[in-house]
Amino acid sequence: MADVEAVQIIAESLKQQGVDYVFGIIGIPVIELSMAFQAAGLKYIGMRNEQAACYAAQAIGYLTGKPGVCLVVSGPGLLHVTGGMANAQVNCWPLIVIGGATNQDHEGIGGFQECPQVELSRPYCKYAARPPTAALIPLHVEKAVRYATYGRPGVAYLDFPGNILQSKAPEARIYKALAHPAPPMAYPPHDDVIAAARLLRQAKRPLVIIGKGSAYAHAENTLRHFIENTNLPFLPTPMGKGVVSDTAPQCVSSARTLALQKADVVLLLGARLNWILHFGRSPRYDKDVKFIQVDICPEELHNSVISSVAIQSDIRPFAEQLFEQMNAVNFRFGYEQDWWKQLAVKCKQNKDTVQQMSLNTSTPLNYYAVFHHLRELLPKDTIIVSEGANTMDIGRSMLLNEQPRHRLDAGTFGTMGVGPGFAVAAALFCRDFAPGKRVLCVEGDSAFGFSGMEIETMVRYKLPVTIVIVNNNGIYGGFDKDTFEAIRSEGDLTQITPPSALGVQVRYEEMMKMFGMQGYFCTEIEQLQTAIKAANQLTDRPTIINVAISPSSDRKPQSFNWLTESKL
Ligand code: ADP
Ligand code: MG
Numbered sequence: 106m107a108d109v110e111a112v113q114i115i116a117e118s119l120k121q122q123g124v125d126y127v128f129g130i131i132g133i134p135v136i137e138l139s140m141a142f143q144a145a146g147l148k149y150i151g152m153r154n155e156q157a158a159c160y161a162a163q164a165i166g167y168l169t170g171k172p173g174v175c176l177v178v179s180g181p182g183l184l185h186v187t188g189g190m191a192n193a194q195v196n197c198w199p200l201i202v203i204g205g206a207t208n209q210d211h212e213g214i215g216g217f218q219e220c221p222q223v224e225l226s227r228p229y230c231k232y233a234a235r236p237p238t239a240a241l242i243p244l245h246v247e248k249a250v251r252y253a254t255y256g257r258p259g260v261a262y263l264d265f266p267g268n269i270l271q272s273k274a275p276e277a278r279i280y281k282a283l284a285h286p287a288p289p290m291a292y293p294p295h296d297d298v299i300a301a302a303r304l305l306r307q308a309k310r311p312l313v314i315i316g317k318g319s320a321y322a323h324a325e326n327t328l329r330h331f332i333e334n335t336n337l338p339f340l341p342t343p344m345g346k347g348v349v350s351d352t353a354p355q356c357v358s359s360a361r362t363l364a365l366q367k368a369d370v371v372l373l374l375g376a377r378l379n380w381i382l383h384f385g386r387s388p389r390y391d392k393d394v395k396f397i398q399v400d401i402c403p404e405e406l407h408n409s410v411i412s413s414v415a416i417q418s419d420i421r422p423f424a425e426q427l428f429e430q431m432n433a434v435n436f437r438f439g440y441e442q443d444w445w446k447q448l449a450v451k452c453k454q455n456k457d458t459v460q461q462m463s464l465n466t467s468t469p470l471n472y473y474a475v476f477h478h479l480r481e482l483l484p485k486d487t488i489i490v491s492e493g494a495n496t497m498d499i500g501r502s503m504l505l506n507e508q509p510r511h512r513l514d515a516g517t518f519g520t521m522g523v524g525p526g527f528a529v530a531a532a533l534f535c536r537d538f539a540p541g542k543r544v545l546c547v548e549g550d551s552a553f554g555f556s557g558m559e560i561e562t563m564v565r566y567k568l569p570v571t572i573v574i575v576n577n578n579g580i581y582g583g584f585d586k587d588t589f590e591a592i593r594s595e596g597d598l599t600q601i602t603p604p605s606a607l608g609v610q611v612r613y614e615e616m617m618k619m620f621g622m623q624g625y626f627c628t629e630i631e632q633l634q635t636a637i638k639a640a641n642q643l644t645d646r647p648t649i650i651n652v653a654i655s656p657s658s659d660r661k662p663q664s665f666n667w668l669t670e671s672k673l
Contacts (some may be wrong), residue, residue, distance in 0.1 A: 106277050107276055108273035108275055109273075109275075110137075110272075110273050111242060111265075111271070111272050111273065112137045112138045112270055113141050114146035114240075114242045114274065114279060115138060115141065115242055115246065116144065116147060118242055118243040118246035119147060119174060119201075119246055120145045120146060120147060121273070121284050122247055122282075122285070123171050123284065124147065124171060124172060124173070125147060125148060125171060125173075126147065126150065126173040126174065126530075126533065127139070127149045127176050128152055128162045128174070128175055128176070129155075129158050129174075130151065130153070130158060130178070132178040132205075132264075132281060133205070133217070134179065134205040134206075134208075134267035134270050135176055135178055135205040136196075137269060137270065139171075139176060141546040142174075142176075148593045148656060150529065150533065151571060152208050152526070152529070152559060153556075153558045153562055154185075154556055155175075155177050155186045155189075156177050156186060156188055156522060156526070156555075157526035157529070157559050158176075158177070158186070158189075159177075159186040159189025159190065159192075159193070159202065159526070159528045160522075160523045160526030160527055160530075160556075161173070161175075161202070161256075161526040161527065162174055162175040162189075162530070163193035163198045163199075163260075164513055164527040164530035165194070165530040165533065166193070166198050166200050166253070166258070167196075167510065167513070168530065168531065169534065169538075170199070170321070171199070171460070172200050172201045172250060172254060173200065173201070173204055173530070174201045174202070175201070175203070176203050177203070177204050177205070178204070178205050178208045179204060179219070179222070180207070180217075180218025180219065180220040181218065182204065182205070182218075183204040183206075183222045184225070184551075186202055188520065189202075189526075190226060190229035190262070191229040191262050191518060192520045192523065193229075194229045194231075194259050194520065195516070195518040196319070196516045196517050197257050197258050197259060197317075197321070198258055198259075199254045199259065199260075200253060200260045201249050201260075201262075202223050202261070202262045202263070203262075203263050204265065205265055205266075206222055206266040206267070207219040207220070207266060207267065208266055208267040209268050210268065213262055223264050225622075226262035227262075229260055229262075230259070230260045230264070231250055231260060232252035232253075232261040233261070233263075234248075234249075234262075235264040235269075236269065238272070238274065239272045239273060239274035240274035240275075240278045240279050240280055242279075243279065243282035244279045244280045245263055247282035247283070247296075248261075249263055250509055251285050255288045255289070255341065255578075256288070256402065257401055257405075258321065259437060259539040272298055282663065290421075291313070291400070292419070293394055293416045293418035293423045293426060294416070295426070298416075298426045298430060299430060300414045301372070301397045301399075302412060302417065302427055304395060304397055304414060305335075305337070305372060305397065305436075306371035306434070307370075308368075308369050309442075309444060310367055310369045310444040311368065311371075311372070311438060311444070312339070312340060312364050312365070312368035312370070312371050312372070313332065313339040313340070313371075313551040314341075314342065314345075314371060314372065314374065315328065315339055315340070315342065315345040315349060315375070315376070316338050316341075316344075316345045316373070316376020316377070317342060317343075317344035317345050317376070318373040318375020318401065318420060319345055319348045319374045319509075320344060320347070320375070320509045320510050321510075322401075322419055322420040323421065323509070324348065324374070324424050325347075325349070325427060325508075325509040327421060327425050328349050328420075330428060331428045331431070331442040332355050334354075334428070335428075335431050335436055336439060337355060337438050338355055338356075338357045338364060338438075338444070339353075339355050340365070340641060341356070341358065341506075342359055342382070343400070343512065343514055344516065345376060346501075347508045347511045349508050350506070350508075351507065352507055355479055357452060357453040358502060359451070359455040359456050360448045360452045360662070362389075362664050363447065363448065363451045364381075366388070366389060366390060367391060368394055369391060369393070369394060370395045370396075370413075371385075371390075371394055371397070373396055373398045373399065373412075374399050374423075375399065375401075377405060377408065378398075378408060378409040379517065381517065384409045384410070385410040385596045386409065395412075395418070396413060397413060397414040398412035398414070398415045399423050400416075400417065400418075400427065401417065401418070403417040427442050428485060463477030463478075464477070466630040467473045468655075469628065469654055469656075470628070470633075470652065470654045471630070471654060472495060472499040472503075472575065472654060472658050472659075473499065473503065473661075475575055475633065475654060476499060476504055477503060477639075478630050478634060479528070479547075479633070480504055482641065483504075483543070483545060483635060484542075484543055484641070485507050486508050486540070486543075487509065487511070487533075488512075488535065488545070489506065489512050489547065490512075490514070490527045490531060490547070491512065491513070491524070491546075491547045491548075492521055492524040492547075492548060492549065492552040493521070493547070493550075493551060493552040493553075494549060494551075494581050495549065495577075495581065495658075495659065496552065497514055497515060497549070498660060499601075500547050500575075504547070513528075513531060521551070521555055522552065522556050523556075524546050524547075524548050524552055524556065525548075525556040525560070525562075525563075526559060527571075528546035528559075528568075529562055529563060529566070531544045531570075532544045532566075532570050533566070533568065536568070540561065543569065543571065544568075544569070544570045544571070545570075546571065546573070547573045548575070549575055549576075549580075550575070550578065550607055551580040554607070557616070560572070560617075560649065561620075563647035564622070564646060564648075567646060568646075569643045569645060569646060569649060570647040571641075571643075571647070571650065571654060572648065573650045574613050574649065574651045576652060577655070577658060578606070578607055578608065578609040579603075579606050579611070580604075580605045580606075580607065580655050581605055582605060582659065583606075583607070583609075583657075584603070584606050585657075586609045586610060589609045609656075613649055614650065614651040616624050617648060620646075622646055624648055624650065624651065625639070625648070625650045625651065627650060627653070628652075633650070633652055636648075636650045637650065
């Protein structure tokens with residue numbers, strides 16, 4: 106029997122385990138491997154920056170439930186993706202990273218790009234290994250995909266030294282891995298569902314929090330019925346947005362602070378009590394609040410606070426069974442309840458404040474006006490990628506999601522630079538699974554700088570991503586031209602240029618000219634409207650809309666300072 110090349114074994118094993126997409130940047134020693142991927146029918150997307158490739162691979166994993174692969178070279182290549190690996194692992198998204206490595210003959214004597222890659226990856230992985238021979242590759246690929254997708258999803262790393270990549274194995278000797286079935290469903294113990302239902306029924310001020318675990322679990326149909334029928338107020342987390350529509354009457358995002366602070370029973374569905382949810386502690390929550398926590402990962406239960414009911418379960422069967430219990434007694438938390446009245450007043454107050462700021466279209470523009478008008482012209486099912494400090498925070502409340510898994514942002518790890526990579530993956534997802542759906546990538550000017558060159562990737566693969574840069578000339582707050590010029594006229598720039606400053610009036614949209622294409626620069630709402638309408642027509646190319654806003658535009662006043670005031 107013939108010998109089979111290692112690169113072919115890797116590619117076919119991945120295909121066999123259900124992997125479809127590879128994002129990467131090639132070089133020695135993985136060039137042949139990238140070609141083997143294409144030969145095996147995997148879709149290979151060449152990116153410009155390894156981090157962005159890793160972000161794209163993990164976003165496709167979150168969107169499809171099957172891990173994408175990130176392919177990189179040895180040493181610096183692998184080091185550049187560790188940020189991406191950590192981001193995926195912290196977000197609980199499935200991802201496979203494959204790194205080339207220095208030839209084993211050269212290890213220890215200063216081999217080309219030599220680096221302890223398996224050890225380096227391990228803290229950001231569920232599984233990290235170097236398959237010892239070509240024949241054993243299918244075993245490790247199967248295990249990597251299984252670890253990435255079973256239980257709490259995460260990252261697997263496979264390391265391939267050049268000599269292994271160049272080796273062959275006799276066909277008869279190649280390990281025969283079976284394609285494993287989809288992850289097993291974790292069902293909730295019946296008694297726990299009863300206990301959860303009882304606690305919720307007794308609550309005076311109940312609140313449901315829907316996290317990105319619910320989105321990943323595809324629990325949208327059940328949760329929509331559940332919320333509609335029980336009429337319980339709910340709050341989505343940033344990427345839990347859209348599992349139940351932001352436009353549902355039960356959504357109390359506009360009264361988030363009050364809802365968290367006064368709730369007496371919180372049903373936590375696939376969301377961790379970490380910084381995003383203020384650790385579940387006073388003063389952001391009532392000190393006597395009771396949590397019903399549902400998570401696929403048992404180690405997560407009781408983290409930060411002790412839950413009254415803690416259930417290891419997939420969100421979908423739990424939500425179905427809880428719904429049955431509540432429905433059996435015709436439970437409905439009516440608007441006549443005092444809690445709903447308090448929430449309604451607060452929602453209205455906040456919506457009125459925001460409405461005023463949104464309708465203020467005087468120039469220079471403010472964030473709220475930009476997002477309000479952007480939202481009006483976006484198709485409702487647009488996938489929204491969002492990052493930046495104020496840009497993401499304000500965009501979260503202003504840009505609504507009506508469908509699940511339609512929002513990708515800096516996430517649990519708070520990583521900046523994820524936007525363009527996520528947008529590449531989202532646009533490929535739309536092309537392959539939801540033709541006609543659009544991708545909007547809203548970036549602060551700082552965030553865009555991290556991975557802006559991926560615009561070339563979008564042009565090369567004809568991806569119709571609308572990039573909107575909300576440009577305030579800086580990180581957090583920005584600078585106007587006069588201040589910036591005054592600062593610059595005064596001597597040693599490294600001493601006097603504020604660390605938060607970026608160039609003023611930078612014409613990012615002109616990057617489209619590199620490709621003979623058009624971008625848009627907007628200082629007024631009418632220009633933004635014209636640009637969005639034009640961008641909405643594009644089907645085979647991205648565009649950049651650069652919106653100059655007031656450098657002093659900020660969030661509306663908050664009752665709590667960000668990240669502070671949670672007693673530990
Ligand atoms: P968010 O950022 O939306 O608050 P987190 O990332 O903090 O969400 O939490 C998501 C949680 O969902 C994780 O603890 C993860 O273990 C859990 N999870 C992931 N998939 C599922 C699933 N299918 N069923 C239940 N829980 C899940
Ligand atoms: Mg900025």
